[in-house]
Amino acid sequence: MSITLFRTLEMLRHVPREPRKITTSELRDRLAAANFDVTLRTIQRDLQKLSTVFPLISDERDHVFGWSWSRDAQVETLPGMDAATAITFAMAEEYLRDMLPSGVLELLAPHFDQARRVLDATDNGLNTWKRKVRVLPRSQPLIAPDVDPEIAQSVYDALLNDRRLKAVYRPRGREPREYDLSPQGLAFRDAVTYLVASHRDYDNVLMFALHRFLHADVTDEPARHLPGFDFDEWVQRGGFDADRHGEAIQLVAQFDMAVGDHLHETPIADDQHLARTDDDRLELIANVKDTHQLRWWLRGFGPDVEVIEPAEIRDWLIEGARQQISRYADASSGR
Incomplete structure (x- = not known):
């Protein structure tokens, strides 16, 4: 397989779905990190060619020129999704619908759509599995609050890439305020998703419900790693019950x-x-x-x-x- 094909696959992997976008400069940095030395001009030329084959779109509305997969682009994985993986996605959609915020479900929607296509084309017992299996909560299920999908994606990106998050957050019953957050972990509790993060250079961690964020941007600054902090240990010690300490x-x-x-x-x-x-x-x-x-x-x-x-x-x-x-x-x- 040629180096050009490897580079193309790596480049497509880093292009986000609309409304998020990535600039050619950012793509060059990502490719350089994967040991592909390529110019901005080559990246731009490749993207223009690829957009005639794939549902890639360019955003020229502001000074930050960027590329995205179209919002309704079908997900095609390499290798293709098999029936067992498809039924897993189908069951995840059924079970997580009332647990995850709508913004997160929107990000997963292309994978759920592909799972349905695979199961519809599968001529075996798996395509009827979804109708025969149910997950029943013991407690009263709650409707998850709406989360802006762009904010959710920014939070996930910051956590995944160990980057600081500049955010505006409205604590319950109080006025919005700005935060400089270093994400430490993410937790789903009942119908609410929480980001656990430290603010500025403080060593204590705080909990932020994703639906209360008004704005969130990932920065290029590395997140601060708290000395001796282990997210799983914090949860096990009762971190979510701060007034009880578990x-x-x-x-x-x-x-x-x-x-x-x-x-x-x-x-x-x-x-x-x-x-x-x-x-x-x-x-x-x-x-x-x-x-x-x-x-x-x-x-x-x-x-x-x-x-x-x-x-x-x-x-x-x-x-x-x-x-x-x-x-x-x-x-x-x-x-």
């Missing part, structure tokens, strides 16, 4: 047998112990972390669970029940 606790709780029976098959912890009590309830003893997620899980069982230990969680549930009874009593008396 302290390790021993949970002792007694469930009505019918609602607690699932813990035999889906344990809450590797070391959990289950035993039947004298009053025919199921007692759980497990070492877990005290997080909001744990507390909401316990609260969701309502009167079907009694927390014995720790006292702090027991008291928290008792106080919540008292407040709930008081609200219902006030509402009933006001009728």
Whole structure:
């Protein structure tokens, strides 16, 4: 295979989908990083020729001249997508539709479209798989907030390429402000996508919901690597429960047998112990972390669970029940 063909494939790989674009100077830098020495004139000439074959478009509306794949360009992978990969994309689309922001789904849409084309042309059981498999959430599903696709792409690019992000962000209930962010990680929680990043030269990390970004630009500045910071370890320590810190606790709780029976098959912890009590309830003893997620899980069982230990969680549930009874009593008396 000729060097020219290798270079062409590498160049096409770096051209983004509309509305994002890449300049010939940026392409030259990307090609140089891949050990292809080529002039701007050659890149421009190649792109002009390729645009007669591929759905490439040039944007000449402002002083930054750039190239993109058209928004509705079909994705063609090398090698082509096989049936097993196609069904994986089809199931991902079905399952992620209510989890991912619309902007992210829009970026994935060409891959989902190609998966449908592959399955439609496949004459075997895989093309009926999607109709025979369902993923059911245990909790009430929430509709994901809308995220600007350009902002989402900027966040992903900054995280992938270890670059700083200049952004305007509106914290909940406050006025927008500017941030100079060094991305550290990305997390999906329920229907919201969060960027975990440090601001300027501070060592602490903050969480930013993607749908609250008003603007985001990737810079050429390298992101700041926090000394000793490990994203996975931060998550495991309860980083998303900053006010709880995810302290390790021993949970002792007694469930009505019918609602607690699932813990035999889906344990809450590797070391959990289950035993039947004298009053025919199921007692759980497990070492877990005290997080909001744990507390909401316990609260969701309502009167079907009694927390014995720790006292702090027991008291928290008792106080919540008292407040709930008081609200219902006030509402009933006001009728």
